[in-house]
Amino acid sequence: MDNPITLSIRDARAGYATLDILNGVTLDVPQGEFVALMGPNGAGKSTLLKTVFGMTTFKGGEIKWQGEHIERLATREILGRGISYVPQGRCNFPLMTVQENLEMAAYTIRDGKVKAERDYVLELFPSLAKRRKTLAGNMSGGEQQLLEVAMAVLQRPKLLLVDEPSVGLSPAAVGIVFDELLRLRDTGMTILLVEQNTKKAMEVADRAVILRLGEVIWDGSPAEITHDELGELFLTGKMRGERELEAAHSNSLSR
Numbered sequence: 001m002d003n004p005i006t007l008s009i010r011d012a013r014a015g016y017a018t019l020d021i022l023n024g025v026t027l028d029v030p031q032g033e034f035v036a037l038m039g040p041n042g043a044g045k046s047t048l049l050k051t052v053f054g055m056t057t058f059k060g061g062e063i064k065w066q067g068e069h070i071e072r073l074a075t076r077e078i079l080g081r082g083i084s085y086v087p088q089g090r091c092n093f094p095l096m097t098v099q100e101n102l103e104m105a106a107y108t109i110r111d112g113k114v115k116a117e118r119d120y121v122l123e124l125f126p127s128l129a130k131r132r133k134t135l136a137g138n139m140s141g142g143e144q145q146l147l148e149v150a151m152a153v154l155q156r157p158k159l160l161l162v163d164e165p166s167v168g169l170s171p172a173a174v175g176i177v178f179d180e181l182l183r184l185r186d187t188g189m190t191i192l193l194v195e196q197n198t199k200k201a202m203e204v205a206d207r208a209v210i211l212r213l214g215e216v217i218w219d220g221s222p223a224e225i226t227h228d229e230l231g232e233l234f235l236t237g238k239m240r241g242e243r244e245l246e247a248a249h250s251n252s253l254s255r
């Protein structure tokens, strides 16, 4: 049986103050699915993650999480319902150790449980446990990215929003970070990932969703689309066959 829909976005419109970026996004995400959001620069991918996490100006439509409307909730309330977010770019405390960073990430958790939750995450990420006393800023980009994922996972989310984890990482580090994301998916976590590294995203994701100009223009299994077709879709918003049909149609009209 298919997994139930856990995140349901209907005709979502959102942006920044008076600026409209999402122009009616509709997307259903079943529980436990690993979805890669892709598309050209400025398509609104990061804005979609931020909108789910309550960080943009919501302008219309609806977002339901486990059946409950969350589109007008504050970020801390969304976090409290089991959604966690790893922003794009470095977002740790570079002059603090790995374990101190994890304790900072536990700021919403009551004092008595901070150490237990920190240790739970260190157990989940043994490579970080080995470096628990290292200053975050002294670690490699890949290790820092893993730390940032771990900081979000400390909230024990059911849905993890991850924005461009591969930026600036070596291919080997990208592989490690994505393996960890797959491992989290295998524990039942739902993952919504924004990724420019389309090759890698297509390798790991269960489903690819392509955004362009604030709208979903393609939604399907990565196996249904080649890398070349994906690039064309990014640029033109249309699949090769559709463009050829359109060209044939306009040629026949001009004859």
Ligand SMILES: Nc1ncnc2c1ncn2[C@@H]1O[C@H](COP(=O)(O)OP(=O)(O)OP(=O)(O)O)[C@@H](O)[C@H]1O
Pocket (backbone or CB within 6 Å): 016, 019, 021, 039, 040, 041, 042, 043, 044, 045, 046, 047, 048, 194, 196
């Ligand atoms: N805080 C903000 N205030 C105003 N405009 C913003 C803000 N953040 C993003 N934008 C604008 O929103 C549009 C969409 O940006 P977004 O980051 O969602 O795109 P993206 O698809 O993730 O692109 P990229 O792959 O380049 O990160 C861009 O035109 C961007 O300049």
